[in-house]
Amino acid sequence: QSGEVAANPEQYDESYLCPVQVGQTTLNLDFDTGSADLWVFSTLTPKSESTGHSLYNPSTGTKKSGYTWDISYGDGSGASGTVYADKVVVGGVTATSQAVEAATSVSSQFEQDTDNDGLLGLAFSSINTVEPQAQKTFFDSVKGSLAKPLFTADLKKGAAGTYDFGYIDSSKYTGSISYVNVNTANGFWEFTASGYAVGSGSVSGSVGDAIADTGTTLMYLPTTVVQAYYNKVDSADYDSNQGGYTYDCSENLPNFLISLGGKTFTVSGTDINFAPVDSSGETCFGGIQENTGIGMSILGDIFLKSVFVVFDQTQSTPRLGFAAQ
Numbered sequence: 490q491s492g493e494v495a496a497n498p499e500q501y502d503e504s505y506l507c508p509v510q511v512g513q514t515t516l517n518l519d520f521d522t523g524s525a526d527l528w529v530f531s532t533l534t535p536k537s538e539s540t541g542h543s544l545y546n547p548s549t550g551t552k553k554s555g556y557t558w559d560i561s562y563g564d565g566s567g568a569s570g571t572v573y574a575d576k577v578v579v580g581g582v583t584a585t586s587q588a589v590e591a592a593t594s595v596s597s598q599f600e601q602d603t604d605n606d607g608l609l610g611l612a613f614s615s616i617n618t619v620e621p622q623a624q625k626t627f628f629d630s631v632k633g634s635l636a637k638p639l640f641t642a643d644l645k646k647g648a649a650g651t652y653d654f655g656y657i658d659s660s661k662y663t664g665s666i667s668y669v670n671v672n673t674a675n676g677f678w679e680f681t682a683s684g685y686a687v688g689s690g691s692v693s694g695s696v697g698d699a700i701a702d703t704g705t706t707l708m709y710l711p712t713t714v715v716q717a718y719y720n721k722v723d724s725a726d727y728d729s730n731q732g733g734y735t736y737d738c739s740e741n742l743p744n745f746l747i748s749l750g751g752k753t754f755t756v757s758g759t760d761i762n763f764a765p766v767d768s769s770g771e772t773c774f775g776g777i778q779e780n781t782g783i784g785m786s787i788l789g790d791i792f793l794k795s796v797f798v799v800f801d802q803t804q805s806t807p808r809l810g811f812a813a814q
């Protein structure tokens with residue numbers, strides 16, 4: 490089988506939500522290549538936490554007795570609950586008995602984001618949080634039945650993009666796809682990013698160890714790289730109250746160039762201009778921030794919206810393919 494599903498941006502492209510049939514209900518889920526749990530708001534979620542969300546009703550599923558899950562994300566948000574086996578359909582691709590993690594508790598960030606009805610993890614199943622046995626991601630559940638064991642991400646700035654499962658749509662990118670091998674030891678789509686440049690010119694140095702993470706909004710890079718970037722933005726400085734680099738919204742940001750698999754990709758300064766910090770619209774928060782304390786770099790949506798990415802398990806070693814959009 491193969492299929493395509495829309496990836497609809499929230500305000501400021503904070504995250505992208507895709508319609509997914511879970512049991513008999515269609516929910517809008519955040520496809521997250523940085524985690525491996527498929528969890529959903531449900532009729533088991535306290536009403537005080539689920540108002541405004543679409544809810545999975547586990548009555549259509551088979552309860553996995555004694556199974557629980559509990560996940561925490563890098564931004565301090567999290568959720569927990571119980572586990573059911575049920576039908577999940579993404580763009581016509583069907584997992585007939587997918588582990589569906591029904592939330593019995595969610596953190597305030599999820600409670601408040603009423604566009605988001607849960608997450609569909611697309612990292613490696615080794616980091617699924619279900620106890621006593623880790624469960625397969627949706628991709629792992631359907632991988633063997635896909636025309637090709639791969640999926641692609643084509644996210645866009647302020648417009649609907651797509652995730653495709655089982656095939657590469659050559660109309661969605663320009664030029665050739667350059668591939669890098671993935672190290673799955675940490676359960677992420679993790680690889681080594683090479684040189685970089687600010688504005689234009691030839692790349693140098695090295696960004697280093699990085700993950701491709703559709704579930705993270707911004708780009709988190711080594712301090713040396715981030716300082717080099719904002720040194721080229723006159724009004725920029727690090728604002729500890731905001732927790733990152735800010736600048737005058739009136740200032741044009743430079744492009745950021747990064748080399749992956751021998752090919753240089755350009756993230757436009759307009760894409761790196763993330764959002765105003767408040768309603769005055771005077772000060773803006775940058776889409777490139779420091780990876781301090783994370784242990785690796787994260788190429789999140791700010792990066793991903795300017796490339797076409799293949800999450801490829803056609804070889805014995807998983808690999809990532811990058812092409813310009």
Ligand SMILES: COc1ccc(CN)cc1O
Binds near residue numbers: 563
């Ligand atoms: C609060 O919202 C989220 C928190 C964490 C993730 C995973 N990186 C996705 C989200 O949509």
